[in-house]
Amino acid sequence: MELVEQMLGSDQLALARLITLVEREASETPQIIKSIYPHTGKSYVVGVTGPPGGGKSTLIDRLTAVLRRKGLTVGIVAVDPTSPFSGGAMLGDRIRMQQHYLDSGVFIRSMATRGSQGGLPRTVRGVIKLLDAAGKDIILVETVGVGQTELDIMEAVDTIVVVLVPEAGDTIQTLKAGLMEIGDVFVVNKADRGGAENLVAELEAMLHQNLKQTWWEVPALTAQAANDIGIEELYERIESHHQALQQMGKLDLKRCEQRKKELTNMIGTKITSKFSELINEGGEFTRYLEIVERGELDPYSVWEEIIYDRVLLRTWMRRLEEEIR
């Protein structure tokens, strides 16, 4: 593809256009991914997540400055939620990253979650691959993370940085189930507001209790992104995690798992969406649907009848096979 050739020749316009296509799940997407695939796998991908307003974008901005000083090129993907009511979105992360706008070594792209469940658009993996193929050394992915639904970020990045604020101490028990388990590095930002050291101690105690693995002790740091404090330390911890993953052979293993997950998720999404279209077409299935709609039988009983209805199942399978191609 011509656009891909241009992108590989570091044309920003081509990269931007390709991202749009992949983000829209345009029909060209398989062809795009196919042709960039040999050029991927070189970037290191870092997820930055945490509750709204914790300072994730500001932290990314400062971290990017550190990375640039070390001569590394940076791709940033900043995700914000799509409004379920209007379908619109306010993408406001970029506003914190103005110092990098004119740096050709930094490419910033905002993304809305669009039709995806949870905090991560399903197309984000494709977008990461594009930035990777475009030669970015480090890719930073910002997502809002509040609970269980936001854990998908694990499947797309190498290191996860969880950003909290000192006041999070009160809610730390509820965070336990979600964010607490996915962080490879914890940052208590806005340390200028006090209480940060307490939270770090609490975090350390908790992380120590449920030690995920012996080869990496999850650190908790304080930072003041707005005042550019603690950023170099954050970089060092991310880099140590990267080293640890690599030395233990875990990086390849992780990426291998992610590829597997990507394929199975893709199949799941494609089949589910085709299948719900099919079901809504009606046909033989309408009879069952009416029974449930009228409330004559409960859905479980109807389900049992459906799975023994060979004719219906075969029709579905045949139609699915035709449709999915």
Place this chain on the structure above:
Amino acid sequence: MARFIKVLVAKPGLDGHDRGAKVLTLGLRDEGFEVIYTGLRQSPEKIVQAALQEDVDVVGLSCLSGAHSYLFPKVVGLLKEKKRDDVLVIGGGIIPPEDVPHLQEEGIAGIFGPGSSIGKIAEFIRENVRERAA
């Protein structure tokens, strides 16, 4: 495949009031657009670079400083230079009526004064945004 329209709202110029730009941003979001707000005091170069990376369909410029006659055409010119002359550029803020013809000549497709309703602006965008080949 749903068509998502991406809009960049930017404030070139040196005045420090971005209430109007914020209202526009939230309003357009509620109209179903994906809106990127880049903040105060943006140079035309920065605005265009952001528009390029974000691959937006529309750039909405808001200016209260009076420098619109220079800044708006500058953005249009830079977009053209970057081969993005397909972007729909609209402008708002305090713009005297006598400046409007000049701005339109320079490629600002729509000018919306302080009283303009978000609904009107949204409608204008939907009607004038270009279908994209890629």
